[in-house]
Every structure is written in C-alpha cells, then in structure tokens.
Amino acid sequence: MIAMRLPRAAAVTDAFVTRAQRVAAEALHQVRSDLVSSLVPLAAEIPSGERLVLDSYKFSIARRRPELCSEPDGAFTMSPATCRRAVGLAAVDRCLRRSARGPLEAVAQALDAGEQDAALAARGEAPGAPWWARWYASLPDGARAVVHAEAALWATQLWTALSWERFEDRPAVGARDDWFDLPGGRCLTLKGRADVRARVGDCPALVVVANAAPDAGWRSTLVFPAVVACLARGDRAVPVRVMGVWPASGHVRMVAVDADVLERCATDVVSAVAVWVDGLIERRNRGRRPTGVKGS
Amino acid sequence: MGSLAQADRGTLSSVLEGGAFMGRLRGEGVERPRVDPGLAGGLRDWLEDGLAEVVAGVPLRSGPVRVTKEALNQVLMCESHFVARRDAPRTMTAELVRGALVDAVFRQWVTVGRVVDVFGEAMAAMAVEGGRDDVIGFVEALSTGRRRALADEVAEHAAGIISRWTGLNPAWLVRSQERLLVPLAGGRVVLSGVIDLALGMPAAERASVCVVEVKSGRRRVEHRGDLHLYALMETLRSLSPPFRVATYYTRTGELDVEPVGREVLVGALHRVLTGTTRLCRLAAGAEPTRTPNPLCAWCIGLPECPPGQDRASTDIPRMPGHDVGDLDDDQGGESEEVER
Numbered sequence: 241m242i243a244m245r246l247p248r249a250a251a252v253t254d255a256f257v258t259r260a261q262r263v264a265a266e267a268l269h270q271v272r273s274d275l276v277s278s279l280v281p282l283a284a285e286i287p288s289g290e291r292l293v294l295d296s297y298k299f300s301i302a303r304r305r306p307e308l309c310s311e312p313d314g315a316f317t318m319s320p321a322t323c324r325r326a327v328g329l330a331a332v333d334r335c336l337r338r339s340a341r342g343p344l345e346a347v348a349q350a351l352d353a354g355e356q357d358a359a360l361a362a363r364g365e366a367p368g369a370p371w372w373a374r375w376y377a378s379l380p381d382g383a384r385a386v387v388h389a390e391a392a393l394w395a396t397q398l399w400t401a402l403s404w405e406r407f408e409d410r411p412a413v414g415a416r417d418d419w420f421d422l423p424g425g426r427c428l429t430l431k432g433r434a435d436v437r438a439r440v441g442d443c444p445a446l447v448v449v450a451n452a453a454p455d456a457g458w459r460s461t462l463v464f465p466a467v468v469a470c471l472a473r474g475d476r477a478v479p480v481r482v483m484g485v486w487p488a489s490g491h492v493r494m495v496a497v498d499a500d501v502l503e504r505c506a507t508d509v510v511s512a513v514a515v516w517v518d519g520l521i522e523r524r525n526r527g528r529r530p531t532g533v534k535g536s
Numbered sequence: 537m538g539s540l541a542q543a544d545r546g547t548l549s550s551v552l553e554g555g556a557f558m559g560r561l562r563g564e565g566v567e568r569p570r571v572d573p574g575l576a577g578g579l580r581d582w583l584e585d586g587l588a589e590v591v592a593g594v595p596l597r598s599g600p601v602r603v604t605k606e607a608l609n610q611v612l613m614c615e616s617h618f619v620a621r622r623d624a625p626r627t628m629t630a631e632l633v634r635g636a637l638v639d640a641v642f643r644q645w646v647t648v649g650r651v652v653d654v655f656g657e658a659m660a661a662m663a664v665e666g667g668r669d670d671v672i673g674f675v676e677a678l679s680t681g682r683r684r685a686l687a688d689e690v691a692e693h694a695a696g697i698i699s700r701w702t703g704l705n706p707a708w709l710v711r712s713q714e715r716l717l718v719p720l721a722g723g724r725v726v727l728s729g730v731i732d733l734a735l736g737m738p739a740a741e742r743a744s745v746c747v748v749e750v751k752s753g754r755r756r757v758e759h760r761g762d763l764h765l766y767a768l769m770e771t772l773r774s775l776s777p778p779f780r781v782a783t784y785y786t787r788t789g790e791l792d793v794e795p796v797g798r799e800v801l802v803g804a805l806h807r808v809l810t811g812t813t814r815l816c817r818l819a820a821g822a823e824p825t826r827t828p829n830p831l832c833a834w835c836i837g838l839p840e841c842p843p844g845q846d847r848a849s850t851d852i853p854r855m856p857g858h859d860v861g862d863l864d865d866d867q868g869g870e871s872e873e874v875e876r
Contacts, residue, residue, distance in 0.1 A: 248775065250740075319666050342706035344647065382657025383664035385644035389712050392647060396709050400737050453719045453726075489717040490773035 252483070252492050253403040259441045260480035260496060267499035268475050275471065275506040276422065282513050283428040287524040292516050294509070295431040296448075299464050302512035303457050309519030310526075320383075320390040323372035325449070327351060327387065328394035329414030329435060330370070335399055336410055343395035347388055351376060397487035398435060398449055411438035411447075418465065420472035428513065432468025434482070443480040444469070453489035462495050463505035470502065478502075551789045557700045560793055561735070561746055561782060562708070568742040568779045569797070576775040579768065579805055583720055586809045591721040593820040600719075600726045601812065601819050605762040608811040613831065615814055615824035616844075620837025628674045631753055634689060636662065636671045638752040638786050639732065641694045643712045645701055646733060654694040655687035693752055693786040700789060708735045716769045725812055727769050734770075736779075743779035743796070745770060752786045759783050760794070764804035767796045777801060 286292055294302075301308050316322070330353075331346035340346035354373035360366035362374075376387055404411075418432040436447035446465055450458075462482040469477045483494045495501060552560055559565070594601060610618035640661035645651055659675065662668040675683060704710055711734040718727040733748040747766050751759060763781040771777040781800075782793045794800070818824060828847035838844050838853045845851045 317666075320664060321666070340706075342709060344710055345706050348648070379664065380657065380660040381648075381650070381652065382640065382644060382660030385648050385657070386640075386661045386664050389643050389647040393711050393714055396711050400709065453717050453723070455723075488715045488773075489719060490775070 248492060249401060250403045250406070252401070252494075253406040255494060256402075256445060256447070256481060256483050257406055257408070257438070257440050260443065260445075262443055262475075262480060263478055263497060263499055263502065265475050268470055268478060268502070271467070271499065271502045271506055272470055274503075275467070275509065278506075278510045279422050279428060279513060280424065282510070282517050283422050283425065285517050285521065286427045287520055290520050290524070291427050291429070292513070292520065293429045293431055294513060294516065296433055296461060296464055298516060299509065299512050300457065300461055302515040303460070303508065304455065306515045306519075309516050310522035311519075312523065318372065318375040320387045323376070323387065324390040324394040325435070326370060326372055326414070327354070327391035328398065330354075331391060331395040332398050333413040335395070336404060336413060343399050344388075344392045347392045347395055351384070351388060351391070394449075398447075398485070401449075401485045401487065401492070402436075402447070407438055409439050411436045418468045418472040418477070420468055430468045430471060430509070432465035432472065434465045434479075440480055444477060445481040445483070446479045447483045447485065450484050450486050451488065453486050454484065454491050454493060457508070458484060458493060459495055459501075460505045460508040462493065463497065463501055464509070466497050467502055467505050467509060550791055550793075552791060553700060555703065557791060558703050560791060561748070561780075563746070563780055563795075568744055569777075569795075571739070571741060571743055571776045572798075573740075573775075575777065575798070575801070576771050579801060580720075580772055582805060583772075583809065587721050587725055587812060587816070590813045590816040590820075591724050594724060594816050595820065596724075598819050600724055601815050603725060603727045603808065603812050603815060605729055605758075605765055607815060608765065608807065609758045609761065611814045611818070612807070612811050613829055614827040614835070614844075615818060616826040616837055616841055617831075617835050618815075619818065619824045620835060620840075624836050626670065628670045630674075630686070633671050633674050634686065634693075635752045636668065637686075637690045638693045638697075639750060640665075641690065642697050642701075642732070642750050642786070645694075645697050646704055646710055646712055649704075651694060651698065654691045658690060696786055696789045700791075704735075709737050710735060716766065716773055718769050718772045725816070727765075727772075727808065729766055729769055731766055731770070734778075738770075738774035738776045740776065743777050745774070745776070745778040746780050746782065747778045748782045748784055750784050750786060754787070755783075755785060755790070755792075759792075761804075761807060763794070764800050765808065768801050768804040768808065771801055 327347060327350050328343075330350035331340070331343050334340045334346040334349055335343060340349055354370045355377045357366055357369035358373035358377045361369045376384065379387065413436055415434075415437045420430045420432075422428040433448075434446035435449045438445050438447070448462055448465065450461065462484045466479050466482055469479065479497055481494060481496055483492065485492055550560065591601075607618065610621055637655070637658040640658040641651055641654055644657060644661065651657060659672065662671050675686065678686065712732065714731045714734050716727070716729045716731060719725070720727065731747050732750040735746045735748070736744040738745055747763065747770060749759065749763055749766070760783075763783060767778050767781050777796050780793055780795050782791055784791050826841055826843045828843045832838060832841070832844035833848035833850065833854050835841065835844055836853060838848060839851050
C-alpha cells in the first residue's frame with residue numbers, strides 16, 4: 241500500500257484550519273475609516289472619465305513595476321493562461337463534489353459544460369455562460385487541448401495542495417470576488433480575490449494560489465483580499481487567516497490576520513493607489529501633449 | 537513486449553508496448569523508496585552554502601542568475617560557448633520546430649486522449665499558446681513539399697505516442713508542461729525548468745512521482761543530466777524526490793527509465809553547483825574561459841574563438857546560422873508567462 245498523503249498538504253491544512261480569534265470590531269472600524277479617508281483625496285485626482293480598479297495584479301504591479309502604471313493598458317487577450325484559473329476552479333469544485341475522478345476529468349467536464357452553456361446562451365435558452373466559454377467553443381481541437389492541459393495543471397496543483405477532508409465544512413472554491421467602490425463617484429474600486437474561501441470555526445479563512453515564487457511583498461499580496469473584505473462586506477467577512485500557495489516553487493505561506501497586519505497592508509494599498517493615480521495622470525498628460533514634443 | 541537492454545548503470549532502455557510500457561513507467565512490481573524527510577532540506581542547505589560566496593560577487597542590478605538545463609549544459613561545456621549563445625539571436629531550426637510540434641501532440645494525447653489531424657492540431661496548439669510565432673513563421677515559410685515532409689514526420693512520431701501512451705489513469709494526476717522554480721540565495725539564483733510530464737502525487741512516506749522528458753531528436757548524453765536536474769528541483773520543491781525519471785524518444789519509441797536515488801540527486805547537485813558558480817562569475821563580469829571540445833565546430837562563437845578554431849580546424853561554424861544547441865529538439869519551454 242502506497243501512502244498518497246502529500247508531504248505538506250496534511251500539515252498545512254491542519255495549520256490552516258486551526259481556530260483563531262477574529263480581529264476586534266473597533267480595530268476593523270479604525271482600519272476601514274483610516275483607509276477610506278486616505279483614499280478619498282487620491283480618488284479625487286483620478287482624471288475625469290477614468291476608473292481605477294485595483295485588484296491583486298495591479299496592487300502587485302504598483303509595488304514591483306511602478307513604471308508600468310503610466311503605460312497604456314494592453315488589450316486583454318484570451319489565452320490558455322488567462323482562463324486556466326477560472327476553468328481550474330470549476331474543476332476543483334467538481335472534484336470536491338466527487339463528480340469527477342480527478343482534475344483532468346473534472347476539467348473536461350467543466351469545459352464541456354461551459355461549451356454547452358455558451359451554445360444555449362447563443363440561442364437565448366440560457367441566461368449566460370462562463371466568460372471563457374464562447375472563446376473556448378471557437379477553438380480548434382489542438383488549441384482546446386492546450387486550454388484543457390493548462391487548466392488541469394492549475395487544478396491539480398490546487399487539488400493536491402490541501403487535504404480537503406480535513407475541513408469541517410466544504411470550502412467554497414472560486415466564490416465571488418469582493419468589490420468595494422469608494423463612496424462618492426465610483427471612480428476607485430478595490431477588488432479582492434481568493435481561490436478558496438473556507439470556514440475555520442465560525443470565521444472565514446482564505447487560500448490564494450500565486451504564480452512563480454513569493455517576492456518581497458508576498459505578505460501584502462496575501463492580506464490584500466482581507467482588506468477588501470473588511471471594506472466590502474463588514475466585520476464578519478474579514479478572514480482570520482490567509483494562506484498563499486506558490487505551486488511552481490512549492491512555497492506555502494500563512495498570515496494570521498490581525499489589526500497590525502491589516503493596517504500595514506492598508507498603508508500599502510494607499511501607496512499603490514497613489515502610484516496608479518500618478519500613472520493615470522501621466523497617461524492623460526501624455527495624451528494631451530502635442531505630437532513630437534518629448535516628455536521630461 | 538519489445539526488446540529490453542541495459543543502456544548503462546541504473547538506466548533501463550527499452551522499446552515496449554501497451555501495458556508493459558506504462559508498467560515500466562509506473563514501476564509496477566517495484567517497491568518505491570522511502571522518503572528521507574531530511575533529504576530536501578539537506579540538499580538545499582548544501583546548495584545555499586556552496587553558492588553563498590560566489591553569489592555575493594554578483595551585482596544586484598544584474599537581477600537573478602537563471603539556471604536552466606540549457607544554461608547549465610552550455611556553461612559546463614564551455615563558458616565562451618554559453619556567452620556566445622546568450623548574446624546571439626535565437627535561430628529556429630527544423631529540429632526545434634519538429635520538437636515543438638511533437639511536444640504539442642504529446643501534450644494533447646496525454647491530456648484528452650484524442651488526436652485526429654496531427655499537424656493541424658499541433659499548429660493550432662502553437663497558435664493559442666502564445667510566444668510561438670517563431671515556430672509558426674518557420675512552418676509558414678516552408679515550401680509545400682517541405683511542409684508536407686514535416687507533417688509526415690510529426691505524424692510518424694505521433695503514431696508512436698498514440699500506440700504506447702495508453703491507459704493513463706486519472707488517479708495518476710497527469711501534469712504536462714509543469715513549471716519548476718527553485719529560488720536560492722534569497723532569490724539571487726533561480727533554478728528554472730519545465731517538466732514535459734509528471735505522474736503521481738508527491739507523497740510523504742514513499743516517493744511516488746515520475747518525471748518524463750519527451751525528445752523527438754536523437755539520444756544525447758545531456759538528456760540524463762537534464763533529468764537529474766529536474767529530479768533535484770522536484771525534490772527541493774516538493775520535499776519528496778521523484779521515484780524515477782524517464783526520457784521518451786518519440787522517433788524510436790525508446791523509454792529510458794532510471795530510479796532516483798541519493799547518488800543521482802547528489803550528482804545533480806554537484807553539477808548545479810559547478811555550473812551555477814560559473815554562471816555567477818560570468819554575471820559578475822568575469823571573462824569567459826574557452827574550453828575546446830568536440831562540439832566547437834558547431835559553436836556560434838567559433839569565428840571569434842582561436843582555441844575553438846584550432847580544435848575545429850576552421851573558423852566557419854558548421855550548419856551556418858545554426859548552433860550546436862539547435863541540434864537538440866527542445867526549446868526548454870522557458871518563455872516568460874504573464875497572467876492576469
């Protein structure tokens with residue numbers, strides 16, 4: 241009999257599901273109030289007609305590659321890499337519901353279901369389909385196989401990172417992102433994303449799957465969705481713990497969410513928004529500059 | 537069941553069919569080695585200690601020193617060859633294109649178990665993957681006759697894949713083109729690679745992952761070193777070594793399988809230490825040493841290398857525009873990825 245227990249999945253999951261104390265309501269109120277009052281003047285500087293949606297990606301870019309914030313946004317391109325997470329999450333959910341024998345099969349089911357939904361939606365017989373489904377349905381077989389393979393790899397990495405049977409309640413895989421619109425104009429939105437939302441006792445806890453290896457700002461990257469949850473959904477939605485998984489490098493990091501951690505991340509959020517606002521202003525100014533006049 | 541020969545110590549080379557093929561890969565009937573829980577940490581400490589001094593000499597502004605299987609092979613062969621390759625534009629060759637297309641067919645087969653229009657589907661995979669314009673451009677520039685010949689060749693390789701790679705169990709958790717990254721020395725050195733195929737789940741008690749590299753070209757001595765590097769990287773990443781590594785040659789159907797023991801990992805570690813030390817020295821601005829070797833005749837740097845010219849008896853590289861590395865069929869899958 242070959243034991244198939246992962247070297248770390250059980251230990252990691254046990255640590256993840258350990259009960260923890262919620263952050264006190266007063267501390268959350270303070271974080272929320274400080275953050276909003278710091279963001280309001282920044283949002284006022286966003287050029288008219290622009291809207292800044294700060295998600296984990298933009299949060300990270302502002303800290304690692306601030307020079308990119310003043311560059312024009314590239315057009316979003318559908319690709320196996322851009323949709324592997326969405327398909328992979330649907331697949332892991334199927335694995336959890338035991339409707340597939342493994343991630344490879346679960347991805348096949350998720351892709352088939354998406355394609356069917358797209359066909360029904362095109363005929364007006366279904367309300368909608370996953371955002372990737374129409375694109376996927378348009379691909380030839382060889383390209384579909386790449387989408388399948390990429391999503392299966394992503395799903396397998398998440399599926400094997402945790403010992404799912406150790407959760408008291410079935411976690412929500414790929415649940416809705418948190419959105420927070422800064423009051424007064426909706427030109428600044430924070431978007432918090434987690435791949436797994438679980439319950440630890442009666443408190444939420446999050447798992448985030450990340451690319452490559454942790455960088456110097458990994459802690460803030462993990463705490464960012466907790467800050468957005470604090471703003472968007474109130475005290476009871478603030479996770480007690482966020483775990484990051486970096487499958488390519490094998491790193492697993494966990495952050496216990498307390499008032500200090502939230503405050504530090506909120507400070508980073510303000511800095512990131514400032515960098516992006518400067519970038520947007522720079523873009524706007526560049527657009528107004530007469531052709532042939534170089535910037536300083 | 538096909539022929540079976542002992543290719544060299546510890547490696548079984550064979551041309552097998554059906555269940556025997558998969559049985560060899562999965563090591564059926566062979567007890568899998570126990571995982572030494574201290575092994576991965578020990579190997580990592582060994583690497584970190586061994587690199588600490590040389591990494592300190594690399595300027596921070598030069599970014600991390602990336603150690604790939606290609607970089608390692610090149611710098612261990614000749615530092616000057618590595619620098620010449622690094623600084624030269626990438627040249628696409630028929631072998632590289634064939635390798636990319638066969639890799640795509642292999643990935644499709646192990647993922648969906650269905651390939652109909654081999655060449656068309658492989659090209660569709662290239663188109664959707666991104667970063668494969670060089671392959672597509674090369675194929676589009678071929679004459680009709682040469683394109684048909686390439687398609688026939690890829691179809692031949694595909695036939696072997698389809699006949700041998702049957703019965704992959706979903707429980708084996710098939711992962712294709714899996715990226716491995718091992719940051720060392722605080723991220724100033726990064727071992728980087730992409731595994732063609734991994735089967736099995738990293739386990740705590742018994743090693744249970746099998747790593748497979750797919751080659752459409754001829755057997756080369758570096759292939760074992762590449763696999764040993766991946767075995768070491770997988771050990772460092774998942775804290776559990778693979779129980780075996782294998783190279784599958786799509787042209788001949790040969791499957792070289794090798795168990796992964798401590799000697800394999802320690803050997804790979806020494807190779808990584810030697811190669812990475814050289815890469816760090818070069819990154820710190822050291823002059824590359826020239827090491828004449830039997831492959832100098834193919835080196836892209838030959839026109840500027842008197843010792844290489846002495847060795848090759850010419851200053852004109854063979855296969856103009858192509859380099860010795862291009863004789864291989866593998867681009868290493870090292871393109872940077874961007875994800876939202």
